[in-house]
Amino acid sequence: MVISPTTMAAVRASGAIPNAEYLLSAEGIRKEFPGVVALDDVQFRLKRGTVHALMGENGAGKSTLMKILAGIYTPDEGDVLLKGQKIRLQSPLDALENGIAMIHQELNLMPFMTVAENIWIRREPKNRFGFVDHGEMNRKTAELFRRLNIAMDPQTQVRDLSVANRQMVEIAKAVSYESDVLIMDEPTSALTEREVTHLFQIIHDLRSQGIGIVYITHKMNELFEIADEFSVFRDGKYIGTHASSDVTRDDIIRMMVGREITQMFPKEEVPIGDVVLSVKNLTLKGVFHDVSFDVRAGEILGLAGLVGSGRSNVAETLFGVTPATSGTIAINGEEVTIDSPNTAIRHRMAFLTEDRKDTGCLLILDILENMQIAVLQDKFVRNGFVAEGELTGVCEEMSRKLRVKTPNLHERIENLSGGNQQKVLIGRWLLTHPRILILDEPTRGIDVGAKAEIHRFVTELARDGVAVIMISSEMPEVLGMSDRVMVMHEGRVTGILDRAEATQVKVMELAAQ
Amino acid sequence: MSMNSAAQAQSAAQKPARRLPPELSIFLVLIGIALVYEILGWIFVGQSFLMNPQRLTIIILQVSVIGIIAVGVTQVIITGGIDLSSGSVVGMTAMFTASLAQASTWPRALYPSLTDLPVIVPVAVGIGVGLLAGYINGQLIARTKIPPFIATLGMMVSARGISKWYTKGQPVSGLTDQFNFIGTGIWPVVIFLVVAVIFHIALRYTRYGKFTYAIGANVQAARVSGINVEAHLVKVYAIAGALAGLAGVVTAARAQTAQAGMGVMYELDAIAATVIGGTSLAGGVGRITGTVIGTVILGVMTSGFTFLRVDAFYQEIVKGVIIVAAVVVDVYRQKKRKA
Numbered sequence: 071m072v073i074s075p076t077t078m079a080a081v082r083a084s085g086a087i088p089n090a091e092y093l094l095s096a097e098g099i100r101k102e103f104p105g106v107v108a109l110d111d112v113q114f115r116l117k118r119g120t121v122h123a124l125m126g127e128n129g130a131g132k133s134t135l136m137k138i139l140a141g142i143y144t145p146d147e148g149d150v151l152l153k154g155q156k157i158r159l160q161s162p163l164d165a166l167e168n169g170i171a172m173i174h175q176e177l178n179l180m181p182f183m184t185v186a187e188n189i190w191i192r193r194e195p196k197n198r199f200g201f202v203d204h205g206e207m208n209r210k211t212a213e214l215f216r217r218l219n220i221a222m223d224p225q226t227q228v229r230d231l232s233v234a235n236r237q238m239v240e241i242a243k244a245v246s247y248e249s250d251v252l253i254m255d256e257p258t259s260a261l262t263e264r265e266v267t268h269l270f271q272i273i274h275d276l277r278s279q280g281i282g283i284v285y286i287t288h289k290m291n292e293l294f295e296i297a298d299e300f301s302v303f304r305d306g307k308y309i310g311t312h313a314s315s316d317v318t319r320d321d322i323i324r325m326m327v328g329r330e331i332t333q334m335f336p337k338e339e340v341p342i343g344d345v346v347l348s349v350k351n352l353t354l355k356g357v358f359h360d361v362s363f364d365v366r367a368g369e370i371l372g373l374a375g376l377v378g379s380g381r382s383n384v385a386e387t388l389f390g391v392t393p394a395t396s397g398t399i400a401i402n403g404e405e406v407t408i409d410s411p412n413t414a415i416r417h418r419m420a421f422l423t424e425d426r427k428d429t430g431c432l433l434i435l436d437i438l439e440n441m442q443i444a445v446l447q448d449k450f451v452r453n454g455f456v457a458e459g460e461l462t463g464v465c466e467e468m469s470r471k472l473r474v475k476t477p478n479l480h481e482r483i484e485n486l487s488g489g490n491q492q493k494v495l496i497g498r499w500l501l502t503h504p505r506i507l508i509l510d511e512p513t514r515g516i517d518v519g520a521k522a523e524i525h526r527f528v529t530e531l532a533r534d535g536v537a538v539i540m541i542s543s544e545m546p547e548v549l550g551m552s553d554r555v556m557v558m559h560e561g562r563v564t565g566i567l568d569r570a571e572a573t574q575v576k577v578m579e580l581a582a583q
Numbered sequence: 584m585s586m587n588s589a590a591q592a593q594s595a596a597q598k599p600a601r602r603l604p605p606e607l608s609i610f611l612v613l614i615g616i617a618l619v620y621e622i623l624g625w626i627f628v629g630q631s632f633l634m635n636p637q638r639l640t641i642i643i644l645q646v647s648v649i650g651i652i653a654v655g656v657t658q659v660i661i662t663g664g665i666d667l668s669s670g671s672v673v674g675m676t677a678m679f680t681a682s683l684a685q686a687s688t689w690p691r692a693l694y695p696s697l698t699d700l701p702v703i704v705p706v707a708v709g710i711g712v713g714l715l716a717g718y719i720n721g722q723l724i725a726r727t728k729i730p731p732f733i734a735t736l737g738m739m740v741s742a743r744g745i746s747k748w749y750t751k752g753q754p755v756s757g758l759t760d761q762f763n764f765i766g767t768g769i770w771p772v773v774i775f776l777v778v779a780v781i782f783h784i785a786l787r788y789t790r791y792g793k794f795t796y797a798i799g800a801n802v803q804a805a806r807v808s809g810i811n812v813e814a815h816l817v818k819v820y821a822i823a824g825a826l827a828g829l830a831g832v833v834t835a836a837r838a839q840t841a842q843a844g845m846g847v848m849y850e851l852d853a854i855a856a857t858v859i860g861g862t863s864l865a866g867g868v869g870r871i872t873g874t875v876i877g878t879v880i881l882g883v884m885t886s887g888f889t890f891l892r893v894d895a896f897y898q899e900i901v902k903g904v905i906i907v908a909a910v911v912v913d914v915y916r917q918k919k920r921k922a
Contacts, residue, residue, distance in 0.1 A: 389807070391806070391807060410809075410811065411806060411807050411808070411809045412809045412810070412811050414809070415808075415809040421807060423804075423807055428801075428803055428804075429801075429803045429804050429807050430804055430807075431801065431804060432796075432797055432800035432801045432804055432805070432867070433800065433801065434800050434867045434868060435796060435797070435800045435867065439793065439796065439797070442793070443793065443794075443797050443805070443808045443810070444808040444809055446790050446793055446794075447808075447809045447810075451789075451790045454789045454790055454791060455788055455789050455790075456788060456789060456790055456793060458788065498808070
């Protein structure tokens with residue numbers, strides 16, 4: 071029997087919650103979208119008081135499953151069972167009222183409202199005149215924060231909060247619904263190390279209260295740190311569920327990709343050439359100060375530091391997005407002024423930005439248009455006309471070389487997976503034949519297979535004599551790929567380590583001070 | 584038939600993509616509307632709507648001014664902007680251009696010493712004044728970052744004011760025959776089509792076009808890719824202004840006079856033609872071919888109502904509905920694409 075969400079919600083409110091082995095489960099789920107089977111006979115079982123990770127490459131079906139559990143999609147076949155009862159969720163609100171809350175990667179808060187207003191929206195406490203009782207609302211929020219060990223003023227406007235704090239608000243909101251199930255989609259992707267620790271603390275607390283947590287991540291270390299169990303998906307199919315204490319990292323990778331990945335970081339010793347980029351006392355007032363470093367041809371300089379340490383700002387300033395307030399930049403020994411990305415490109419610099427969607431992809435345009443946009447600044451144009459045929463040939467060759475998975479180059483980039491989008495954007499910059507390449511989180515949110523490929527491209531570029539600056543929050547990536555690692559903390563360089571001396575502990579010490 | 588589809592499937596396997604051009608569906612809408620008129624014509628008026636070359640010429644003649652403006656507006660909308668000033672710019676440039684196109688035989692010439700000038704002078708001044716108005720729009724939007732809606736709204740009001748101030752509300756008449764010639768016969772249509780072809784090519788095959796789409800698709804990404812967004816927007820708005828100026832010249836020549844009230848609401852017709860033609864107000868999507876068809880749809884609709892002797896009030900009501908319907912269809916299409 072399928073129980074309607076409203077009945078279920080009512081049963082829940084009455085406190086007569088039936089006991090079941092699984093808090094939330096899905097059986098035989100199938101979901102098709104025009105042209106693709108996103109999920110095929112998939113199962114998922116979440117136990118009370120556990121953290122259950124969903125693993126899989128991009129496009130494996132994790133997101134679709136999660137959206138089904140959260141009531142955003144309805145499955146074509148199969149059942150969702152809440153505490154053993156079949157339930158048909160029609161909307162996210164349905165899910166929320168049945169104790170299933172989802173915390174999206176793109177946080178859904180209203181920036182011009184206060185923290186408290188965001189949490190209690192639709193359920194604001196009212197005074198006897200029917201107006202919103204702000205005092206009561208703030209008090210309830212403060213109490214909720216105390217319970218979760220969050221230090222935040224309920225009356226702050228959300229737009230003034232950091233990403234981490236916004237996430238805390240979302241979690242608090244979910245908890246305020248007395249949710250039994252919390253679905254988190256890559257919650258740590260924009261958090262600093264310290265914030266991650268705090269988040270994990272909160273997750274631990276929630277778990278001990280019996281809440282079940284569905285946790286989606288691409289990060290292996292997190293899996294071992296936080297998850298009790300995990301389920302692996304590949305190409306829309308369910309591969310298996312295991313306790314995370316039973317397996318090794320390699321086991322999981324094998325399950326995810328269905329093949330062995332021999333080497334994650336194919337670091338190759340390449341001859342290091344002359345200094346290509348020399349930065350002295352570069353300063354962007356109020357953001358970072360006195361940043362000085364050199365990068366040589368063929369060298370990969372890793373740039374580590376917590377989010378907010380100024381890493382990305384340095385990259386943006388080097389590329390002219392936010393021109394420096396003081397300091398000098400020299401390319402091949404010649405001092406240059408970089409006041410816009412256009413100038414940077416003319417000096418043969420390239421910049422793969424951190425946020426694919428916001429500053430990278432031209433989402434509604436096709437692969438070809440996305441790939442050719444930067445090189446058109448000074449090549450493949452005659453009297454204003456684009457040398458279409460020639461350029462298309464070059465783009466086709468590039469996409470073959472980068473192994474972009476697509477039927478053809480007229481596909482819109484928004485239809486590609488994250489990894490393939492990233493490859494197209496890398497292609498965009500490679501077409502300009504840069505001598506200085508800045509990569510900001512080149513593999514964030516990308517599946518293992520594509521990640522390894524991107525690492526290989528970067529290594530090849532270094533071999534060809536490109537000077538590479540690579541920013542990454544993933545320690546193994548920075549340590550594995552870099553010849554030297556520059557660490558930043560609160561807008562200042564706290565150290566530059568050689569490959570030999572760069573260890574996780576050393577970098578963390580410099581990053582956290 | 585089956586062989587045909589098999590061949591199609593095979594060619595699709597080898598060389599897939601190349602979906603049907605989006606203009607095709609708009610063109611089918613145009614055909615559909617025309618056929619409806621044709622049928623209603625036989626039933627209610629007892630004559631054919633389409634089998635009348637004269638009527639078809641008039642339809643295109645009537646909308647060619649709107650079409651010239653719409654070509655500029657399309658480019659603005661592709662960047663994600665909007666231009667509300669074009670109607671007023673038509674009025675303003677009509678006044679300026681006419682004041683320099685007066686014949687010496689006219690007793691009340693505005694500049695008695697500047698009569699019988701070669702036709703190139705008023706035309707160049709008209710386009711130039713439009714270009715300047717668009718340039719100011721562009722600079723305002725690019726430098727102060729105010730929304731295009733507000734910048735061009737300001738220009739819309741001011742330009743209308745300037746057209747009234749210029750002659751203190753008096754019309755400018757007595758134009759030279761050479762100037763009036765621009766507005767006679769098929770010339771407005773020729774100008775419209777030449778303009779459309781030029782900018783169709785510009786949008787599809789030049790760097791200018793690629794950058795225009797890129798800015799509309801994602802202005803941040805466009806900037807990081809090295810596009811000088813500010814300079815490019817100034818170009819786009821200046822071109823839109825120049826085309827509105829050209830439309831002003833044609834309007835004055837067709838009427839053989841200029842009045843401060845010329846071009847009122849033209850900006851809305853131009854935006855409507857653009858949107859009906861498939862250009863998305865969200866930016867990044869749109870083609871001149873679609874806009875041309877959209878313009879003709881507007882013309883056919885108006886002329887068809889007149890042909891069926893439908894009251895002018897109903898015409899406006901239905902026109903409004905069709906504009907909204909076009910955008911609803913666009914929104915629906917985008918939703919379907921995302922799902």
